[in-house]
Amino acid sequence: MSRRLVINIALILSLILTEVAITRSFVADTLFDDAQRYAAKYRWIEAEEKFEKAIKKDPFNSPYLSGFADFLFAKSRYTGKRKTLIAQAEALYAKAAKINPRNGEYSVRLGEAGIGLFLEDKDISDKDKKRQTISSVFTHFRAAVRKDPNGFNVAYSVGYSGLSLWEFINDEDKDFILDRLRYALKVNLYYSRHIYPKIWKYTRDFNLLTSVTPDNLRSNIVLYDFLSVNNLWQYRKAQAAIVEYYKRKERPEAVERERAEKKKMLEKIKRAARGASVSSIIAKSDWKGKASNGGNTYIDGNMFWSGIVYALIDVPEGEAKVNIEAKGSPAYGIYPYMIVELDGENIGEAFAGSPEWKEYTFKINSTGGIKVLSIAFVNDAMDDKSGDDRNLCVGTAEVKEG
Structure with a gap:
């Protein structure tokens, strides 16, 4: 067989193999x-069948493996075989990570699968197994951050998912989670609508909310709004002070303008009442005002x-109490x-936590x-289902010395 013939045969075989590979990839x-x-x-049965066939055609395609794992993880929420499906997903994520070890999101998914399995077994008495599972989860999460230290998706997923283990993890892991959430909010404040509720759900700690909030006015206004919407008014004053700090720092002219407008309004109220009798007691009928609308x-x-x-x-000079x-x-x-x-x-x-008249005292x-x-x-709020209507009634007010 001549050399030229051998070369031609090799070229034809190469073309055939390339066409087969392309066809196989397309299929x-x-x-x-x-x-x-x-x-x-x-349509889970058809989906699972197609995933398996795709992987059989191309067993070294990491997106196929990860995609099938994502499907199993999602399916686990709706079936009684949650643990089994999560374990299958974990194995597929591990294969994907082995094929593409630089992909940080595969490491995130491995950590999330570990959380899923841990939460399925969280009531077991084997403390060593619990510690090992948690350690494995955070090994995967830290690997993900090393692979993609500036990635938003990795930071958000690690922090958000890690909160589910809050009551079981040590301070080092908690700091790691909070650091990733802080970074995620710095990159994309929009996700505060997901991050703040989950932090509150698992920690009930206002200080942790402030710790992940970026150091600027806009971010702190978003946190203030979260507290307001969720009726966490007991933290309003502290957060209002933080917002005021950043207002003075970033918008000093606006602060002075607001202060001047408030002073002008107070002077107007006092001028309108000039000549009227004012005492240290306000009767219920003395209150004036309109709704914010x-x-x-x-x-x-x-x-x-x-x-x-x-x-x-009429207020005395020095220390006194307003009742x-x-x-x-x-x-x-x-x-x-x-707010007084x-x-x-x-x-x-x-x-005003009572349906009956109660006296509230404020020092001045x-x-x-x-x-x-x-x-x-x-x-103000109205529960249409129960008919409950949140209202405030203000009665007598009095200033007393001391």
């Missing part, structure tokens, strides 16, 4: 795409909408929250004279 891609479409429609006027301190009531009061009678009606099990100011300065905040240290006492009701 595998088609099967994988079909599998994903079936999975999206919850501007369309409803309060009568006799009955606040059926969020807004502010105010009245003038305010209030009562509230709850909705969703939460009572109305009131004297001449625009916050002197205290509280839930004043220059004395005629002041504007105001009370803001900030968390």
Whole structure:
């Protein structure tokens, strides 16, 4: 056989093999795409069949392996074979990671699979097994961060998933989780809508919320809004102070403008009442004000909408106490929250946590004279299902020395 003939045969075989490989790859891609479409429609039997065929056509394709694992993980939430399916997914993620060891997201998925298995067995008495599982999870998570230290997806997934183990992990692992969440929020603040609720669910720690929040005004306003929406008003004052700090730092002119406007409004209220008798006691009928929407006027301190009531009061110089009678009606099990100011300065905040009249005391240290006492009701709500309506009623207020 001549050399030329051998070369021609080799070229023909090479072309045939290339065509077979291309055809095989095309068929595998088609099967994988079909599998994903079936999975999206919850047609699990067809999806699983297509995934298996795609992997059989191309067993070294890591996205196929990872995609099949993702499907099994998702399917595990809806079946009674959760542990078995998660274990199968974990094995597939491990194969994908072996084929493509530089892919950080495969390491994340391995960690998440470990969490899934741990939570299925969290009540077991074998402490060594628990420690080993948790150690394995964080080994995978740390590997993911090493492979992709600046990746948002890795940071977010590691932090968000790791919170599920909060009560079981040590301080070092907790710091690692919080660091990744802090980085994720720095990159994309939008995900605060997922991160803040999960931190609160697993930790109930306001300080951890502030610790992951980026050091700027916009981020801290987002956290303030989260606290407000979730009726975590007991932390409002502390977060408001942080927001004020960044306002002064980033928007000093706006702060001064707001302060000037508030001072102008207080002076207007005092001028309008000039000549009227003002004492150290405010009667229930003395309260004035409108709802924050501007369309409803309060009568006799009955606040059926969020807004502010105010009245003038004669305050002694030095230390004193402001006693305010209030009562509230709850909705969703939460009572109305009131913020109390004297001449625009916050002197205290509280839930009006009783349907009966109750006295709330706030300490002051004043220059004395005629002041504007105001009370803001900030968390109006109506439970349409039960008919519960959250309202605040303000009664008598009195200033006493000492």
